[in-house]
Amino acid sequence: MTTIFHNPRCSKSREALRLIEEKGGEFEIVKYLEEPLDKGELQDLVSVLEIKPLELVRKQEKAWKAHYKGKELTDEQIIDAMVKFPKLIERPIVINGNRAAIGRPPEKILEVL
Numbered sequence: 212m213t214t215i216f217h218n219p220r221c222s223k224s225r226e227a228l229r230l231i232e233e234k235g236g237e238f239e240i241v242k243y244l245e246e247p248l249d250k251g252e253l254q255d256l257v258s259v260l261e262i263k264p265l266e267l268v269r270k271q272e273k274a275w276k277a278h279y280k281g282k283e284l285t286d287e288q289i290i291d292a293m294v295k296f297p298k299l300i301e302r303p304i305v306i307n308g309n310r311a312a313i314g315r316p317p318e319k320i321l322e323v324l
Contacts, residue, residue: 213238213324216248216256216304224303227314231305234324247297253290256304259311264289267301267313275299 215231217240218224231238248256257264264286268275274296284292293299303314310323 213307214241216241216243216302218244218302221302223314223317226317227303227320230317230320243300244297250290250294253293259306268299269301272299
């Protein structure tokens with residue numbers, strides 16, 4: 212099953228969802244701002260994406276600039292920041308089986324569908 216971590220207010224996320232719908236098949240939408248991910252879920256997400264936690268952070272968000280920018284942070288501290296401030300999580304993210312992609316640009320998710 213395909214899962215999209217989705218923010219309906221984000222145009223890139225909406226575009227990625229449209230691509231998934233066009234492909235057909237079953238999928239799950241996780242509105243991660245309404246149902247925040249816990250630390251374990253974020254660690255799993257980083258693992259399946261095969262990236263460092265910092266690569267999942269939206270560095271232009273106010274919370275990042277106010278609390279974390281310019282600081283030396285461990286991977287665990289970065290994950291803790293995303294747990295505390297879910298808006299920091301890059302979007303959209305699509306997982307299909309054991310493959311995942313960040314939809315920046317949205318067409319990038321086609322690689323895992």
